[in-house]
Amino acid sequence: MSLPSVSSLSRRKFFRLTSSLAATLSAAPLMHAAQGSTETAGEDYYAKLGVTKIINAAGTYTTLTAACMPPQVVEAVRVAALHPVRLADLQQKSGAYLAQRLRCEGAVVTSGACGAITLATAACLQHANNCDPLDLPQKADTMKKRQVIVQKAHRYGYDHAMFLAGARVTEVVTMDDYKRACDAGDGVMTNFFNAAEDEDGIAGTAQIGREDWLRVAHDHGIPCHIDAAADMPPISNLWKYTGMGFDLVSFSGGKGIRGPQNAGLLLGRKELTDLAYQNNNPNEGVGRGMKVAKEQIVGMVAAIDWVLSHTEEQMQGDYQKRADLIAGMMKGIPSVTTLTVTPRIANHVPHLLIRFDPAVTGMTTKQIVDKLRSGTPSIELNPNTGHKPNQGIPSDANTLVVGVWMLQPGEDEIVGQKIRAALTKA
Numbered sequence: 220m221s222l223p224s225v226s227s228l229s230r231r232k233f234f235r236l237t238s239s240l241a242a243t244l245s246a247a248p249l250m251h252a253a254q255g256s257t258e259t260a261g262e263d264y265y266a267k268l269g270v271t272k273i274i275n276a277a278g279t280y281t282t283l284t285a286a287c288m289p290p291q292v293v294e295a296v297r298v299a300a301l302h303p304v305r306l307a308d309l310q311q312k313s314g315a316y317l318a319q320r321l322r323c324e325g326a327v328v329t330s331g332a333c334g335a336i337t338l339a340t341a342a343c344l345q346h347a348n349n350c351d352p353l354d355l356p357q358k359a360d361t362m363k364k365r366q367v368i369v370q371k372a373h374r375y376g377y378d379h380a381m382f383l384a385g386a387r388v389t390e391v392v393t394m395d396d397y398k399r400a401c402d403a404g405d406g407v408m409t410n411f412f413n414a415a416e417d418e419d420g421i422a423g424t425a426q427i428g429r430e431d432w433l434r435v436a437h438d439h440g441i442p443c444h445i446d447a448a449a450d451m452p453p454i455s456n457l458w459k460y461t462g463m464g465f466d467l468v469s470f471s472g473g474k475g476i477r478g479p480q481n482a483g484l485l486l487g488r489k490e491l492t493d494l495a496y497q498n499n500n501p502n503e504g505v506g507r508g509m510k511v512a513k514e515q516i517v518g519m520v521a522a523i524d525w526v527l528s529h530t531e532e533q534m535q536g537d538y539q540k541r542a543d544l545i546a547g548m549m550k551g552i553p554s555v556t557t558l559t560v561t562p563r564i565a566n567h568v569p570h571l572l573i574r575f576d577p578a579v580t581g582m583t584t585k586q587i588v589d590k591l592r593s594g595t596p597s598i599e600l601n602p603n604t605g606h607k608p609n610q611g612i613p614s615d616a617n618t619l620v621v622g623v624w625m626l627q628p629g630e631d632e633i634v635g636q637k638i639r640a641a642l643t644k645a
């Protein structure tokens with residue numbers, strides 16, 4: 220089966236299926252524009268603003284607005300947007316529902332994985348120091364405990380999400396370093412960057428695996444957070460890490476889960492997710508600026524329902540078909556070979572690698588990327604195109620990388636045609 224997406228075709232079909240719902244809603248004042256024609260349900264503001272729509276052959280990249288929500292999720296958001304509710308009621312009940320569906324004790328819908336990391340850190344600072352949310356971050360300077368323990372190979376840009384709550388990082392390399400850092404008594408949390416794990420010797424130099432990491436921290440009573448932002452699929456990862464014993468787990472809502480781009484999940488032990496909730500908006504703690512509106516909360520819950528309505532085989536099979544279709548279209552082009560790879564952790568979906576010899580094709584990688592980008596429609600390839608091996612994708616200077624999972628129906632064929640044209644200088 221193919222995965223639903225927001226094409227006008229599937230939207231039309233969806234409206235037909237839900238005509239009674241549409242009829243009910245057409246009575247609401249905000250729906251006047253949609254009356255009579257489902258095709259004019261809203262103005263195209265990209266066209267109005269002159270913003271170029273792209274074909275996303277890259278993946279769930281934040282700068283490319285990550286994923287598009289499936290029609291069911293868009294509809295759930297639209298319906299929710301028409302009605303005010305009590306925010307706390309929605310936050311509490313969405314959290315309880317998600318925790319039950321995702322097999323953990325507690326859940327908070329956050330503004331994204333990055334927002335989830337800040338709330339996780341605030342929760343752990345509060346847990347360790349028994350302080351008030353309003354003490355963070357300014358009083359953290361005088362708190363006995365404020366360190367987040369992190370392996371050197373797991374340091375990244377999202378460390379700022381922890382600094383924001385008032386925490387500081389203690390960096391460790393060896394197991395001895397780690398034990399010493401835990402013994403120091405100033406640790407409030409540990410952070411594990413899930414996708415940084417060593418893959419085929421390509422990336423990552425972390426020495427401590429998940430189980431040892433958890434054991435040592437827990438021996439010292441320190442809660443462990445894992446950043447699994449881009450690590451669904453597989454679907455089972457949504458409960459794998461809490462099941463392993465991580466106290467807090469962050470996911471991005473707008474990547475593979477295909478909820479709103481400004482949504483995310485913080486899952487874990489209820490004692491800690493309750494503290495995260497206290498630090499979340501609308502309370503005036505560090506999370507106040509990370510507002511999650513009713514549209515994002517409902518969109519996040521609906522996206523989880525959408526994900527859980529699939530099997531792993533359905534999802535991966537559909538992506539593989541797209542990769543195979545494009546690979547087939549490269550047949551017979553001199554010097555070109557194709558290969559499908561699935562990174563082991565983040566972005567765990569088939570990616571198509573198209574290798575070529577620029578001396579034969581007469582086009583360099585950069586020329587092809589520019590040509591696709593400036594063409595109509597404008598196409599963005601995966602940023603590992605022309606790159607050295609990275610995050611499980613064995614690319615090189617003369618390799619195009621096609622991320623197929625965010626393509627809308629029919630776009631696989633367009634991408635195949637345009638790449639073939641570029642490689643044959645057609």
Ligand SMILES: *Cc1c(COP(=O)(O)O)cnc(C)c1O
Pocket residue numbers: 281330331332333334377414446447448449470471472473480482483
């Ligand atoms: C994308 C990403 C984030 C941030 O996720 P948002 O939902 O955009 O806030 C954090 N950590 C990792 C590893 C990511 O890949």
